[in-house]
Amino acid sequence: MAKTAQLIIDGKTYEFPVIVGTENETAVDISDLLEKSGAITLDFGYKNTGATKSAITFLDGDKGILRYRGYSIEDLAEKSTFLEVAYLLIFGELPTTDQLNKFSGDIKNHTMVHEDIKKILDGFPSSSHPMGVLASLFCAQTAFYPEALDPNRAAEGVYLSIVRSLAKMPTFAAWAFKNAVGHPVNYPDNRLDYCSRFLKMLYALPAEDYHVDPVVADALDKLLILHADHEQNCSTSTVRIVGSSKASIYSSISAGINALWGPLHGGANQEVILMLEAIRKDGGDTEKWINKAKDKNSGFRLMGFGHRVYKNFDPRAKIIKKAADDVLKKLGVNDPVLEIAMKLEEVALRDPYFIERKLYPNVDFYSGIIYRALGIPVDMFTVMFAMGRLPGWIAQWKEMRENKEPIGRPRQVYVGQKLRPYVPIAKR
Numbered sequence: 001m002a003k004t005a006q007l008i009i010d011g012k013t014y015e016f017p018v019i020v021g022t023e024n025e026t027a028v029d030i031s032d033l034l035e036k037s038g039a040i041t042l043d044f045g046y047k048n049t050g051a052t053k054s055a056i057t058f059l060d061g062d063k064g065i066l067r068y069r070g071y072s073i074e075d076l077a078e079k080s081t082f083l084e085v086a087y088l089l090i091f092g093e094l095p096t097t098d099q100l101n102k103f104s105g106d107i108k109n110h111t112m113v114h115e116d117i118k119k120i121l122d123g124f125p126s127s128s129h130p131m132g133v134l135a136s137l138f139c140a141q142t143a144f145y146p147e148a149l150d151p152n153r154a155a156e157g158v159y160l161s162i163v164r165s166l167a168k169m170p171t172f173a174a175w176a177f178k179n180a181v182g183h184p185v186n187y188p189d190n191r192l193d194y195c196s197r198f199l200k201m202l203y204a205l206p207a208e209d210y211h212v213d214p215v216v217a218d219a220l221d222k223l224l225i226l227h228a229d230h231e232q233n234c235s236t237s238t239v240r241i242v243g244s245s246k247a248s249i250y251s252s253i254s255a256g257i258n259a260l261w262g263p264l265h266g267g268a269n270q271e272v273i274l275m276l277e278a279i280r281k282d283g284g285d286t287e288k289w290i291n292k293a294k295d296k297n298s299g300f301r302l303m304g305f306g307h308r309v310y311k312n313f314d315p316r317a318k319i320i321k322k323a324a325d326d327v328l329k330k331l332g333v334n335d336p337v338l339e340i341a342m343k344l345e346e347v348a349l350r351d352p353y354f355i356e357r358k359l360y361p362n363v364d365f366y367s368g369i370i371y372r373a374l375g376i377p378v379d380m381f382t383v384m385f386a387m388g389r390l391p392g393w394i395a396q397w398k399e400m401r402e403n404k405e406p407i408g409r410p411r412q413v414y415v416g417q418k419l420r421p422y423v424p425i426a427k428r
């Protein structure tokens with residue numbers, strides 16, 4: 001028998017269907033609550049609110065499970081490539097060789113960026129944070145490909161926008177960095193794979209015969225896979241909600257880039273390294289910093305710790321910790337902040353404050369250490385996250401569109417002034 005839930009308001013009982021997902025996740029469907037009862041739900045930060053049904057990513061925060069389209073993140077990180085995972089997320093199945101060749105070939109055909117977009121880049125001061133530049137350049141595509149503004153675009157047109165997004169993202173990302181250092185930009189070298197192409201645009205100096213280290217390219221590919229989707233988080237929900245107004249894919253994803261930028265979301269990876277460096281400069285006393293994080297008056301949080309959904313180890317953090325160790329060894333890098341990170345983790349994991357609140361290292365705790373070892377500048381860390389998250393945003397935008405979801409429009413409980421008469425300025 002179908003399960004139902006009952007809600008009693010002012011003695012009157014209302015009944016609602018209970019929806020159960022593939023992995024037995026349970027939700028009370030309150031779609032007609034307002035209509036039936038005149039009441040709404042209130043849930044700051046949407047901590048208990050499901051905004052959609054999705055078939056893309058499964059996450060069990062208590063068990064530390066993350067799966068894309070049913071495949072475990074551990075399996076994908078070990079055996080797959082970023083473009084294969086992008087295809088899986090966006091189109092629902094792992095690609096055959098032919099499908100993958102076509103997909104990566106289409107992406108290669110669109111890596112160049114219109115020269116006039118470069119003029120927009122030239123308008124940014126070198127002090128601009130690369131995330132702001134990235135969001136702006138990404139959104140600027142609406143001006144260069146106005147057909148993407150058509151909300152009823154046919155599937156082939158949507159495919160083209162998807163390919164353009166994936167193709168140009170590394171070019172925009174590398175250019176945002178070149179702008180920050182005041183260097184001329186590099187153009188994409190289509191003989192290279194996705195990550196190597198990006199790394200060459202990022203690092204090569206003019207007239208330099210630059211060779212990408214495969215260890216670096218492989219490590220970056222793995223990091224992008226780990227970041228590729230994470231169901232309904234702040235930036236992904238932003239992409240879906242902007243897209244629900246039938247705004248273009250480029251504006252929806254640009255909004256997601258902006259949402260990701262904040263230090264409580266993707267911006268945390270940059271903050272982690274700044275924090276670890278500050279601890280090192282301060283003498284490396286991890287206990288002192290743990291105490292600071294526990295003191296609510298300090299305003300300081302242990303960056304890279306805690307997660308809205310994971311109340312167990314973030315599975316991505318486990319993979320990244322091992323990858324950080326491998327990459328540092330392979331590249332022969334001895335980063336003193338890795339030692340501080342491990343000490344901090346050890347102290348936090350046996351501290352009752354962190355145990356009681358189930359605060360574990362998250363994906364951002366060790367990713368910054370790898371980025372640093374790969375030579376990626378701190379300001380670019382969140383850009384790397386955005387590059388990785390792009391297929392997830394695309395998949396979620398596409399799913400929202402194909403499900404014909406209604407425009408996102410939350411309600412509120414008004415707590416302001418009641419009606420009052422206007423007071424002329426002389427009498428205030």
Ligand code: CMC
Pocket residue numbers: 045230233263264265266268293294300301302303304305306307308309357359362363364
């Ligand atoms: N350091 C110290 N205390 C913390 C931390 C932390 N990093 N995170 C949470 N707490 C405490 C918090 O003060 C609260 O304590 P109390 O119950 O005594 O008031 C309790 O733990 C619950 O915290 P919350 O802020 O209600 O939890 P949330 O689910 O709203 O926030 C979070 C999740 C990720 C924003 C938060 O843990 C945080 O600020 N972490 C640091 C930033 C960070 O690493 N963000 C990256 C998240 S992973 C990448 C991504 O997906 O975006």
